[in-house]
Amino acid sequence: MKIPARTKKALKNYSIGIDSHDEDISILIESELYIPPKTMSHDECLRWLDHSLKSTSKKLVTDHFLYGVQNFKPEYRAAFSAFSVASKLPRHTYQGLDVYCKTCGAFETQTIDLTLINCSRYLYGSLRSMTPADLALYLQLDTNLPAPKKFTNERFIVLLSELAISPINETPTSLLKRLSNNKHLNFPKEEIRGLLETLGFTGILQSPLHPGYIYEYTPPFSKSAKTSKSDWRYPIDFWTGTNGINDSAIKFWFSEQQDIMDKI
Structure with a gap:
């Protein structure tokens, strides 16, 4: 609906x-x-995340993602980014060098605006923040979504085809502009941005020195942006057309989707 x-x-x-x-x-x-705001400690958020992660699966989040791409539903796409990050986040206690944890970016104790996080699911379809609370809520709410009806992967395959023809000097910004004008995709510009950042988180669009979370966890704020003016999330910020599509990541996430496998 x-x-x-x-x-x-x-x-x-x-x-x-x-x-x-x-x-x-x-x-x-x-x-x-x-969703009413809730005051939670860092360690409570980690326990919540553990529970949310154990309650879902790679198949569920990827099926939801593909359904969300095909049917213009950001809330179905959102958990894919969260699952990829949460799967690699090391379990830890609060390790604060400043006001936030150096591992996950969460405060030691914080009143969390859960509705604000939920807004990002519906408007952006990808992570805006990578704290354990964001990850946990994305995953928890994803498991509550109605089961997808039968769908095709046509729109995602169009997206992959466009990524495959990126010139070697393509950047996330030029790619965003090009995809925004693609009538076969027909996504709002902000949602395309969320899609591209998700493909970065999941390792599909990455660079050798800056891999996606499929391979390793990179703490928030631990990497500088590619340029001082960049507002792209890590790691897609460092991707260029010369890096192309990471076929290994496509196979890892979508091996059960034969129509997608046929395109790589």
Whole structure:
């Protein structure tokens, strides 16, 4: 079911902190998208994440991702990024050199705006933040989604075909612009950005020195951006057309999808 325009507007207003929160919250509550904030410690968030990760599977998140790509549903695509990061996040206690944990970026104790995290699922379809709470909520809510109806992988295959013809000097920014003009994809620009960052997290778009989370966990804030003006997430920030598509990652995630395997 498509999100009603008033609900999408409420999600956008909430996500950018517009002052009409009372009205927006009422709409989000009515739509069952509002989640009360919760105060949690770093270690509580890690336990929550462990439970959420054990409650899902690679097959579920990849099936949901492909369904979300084909049917313009960011909330179905979102857990793919979270699963790839959470699967490699080392279990640890709080290790704070400053105000946040140097391993996962979480505060020692924090009141977490869970609705704000949920807004990103519906508006961006990928991670905006990589704290354990973000990862846990993405995974937990993904398991509650209605089972996908029968679908094809046509739109994802179009996306792969476009990635495959990237010139060697392609950058994430030029790729975003090119895909935004592709009428066969027809995604909003912000959602394409989320898609590309997900492909970075999952190792499908990566570079040799900056691999995706399929291979290793990279703590938030531990890597500088490619340039001072870059606002892309790691590791796709360092990807260029010369790196192409990582076929090994495609095989790892989508080996059961023969139509996708036939394209690599």
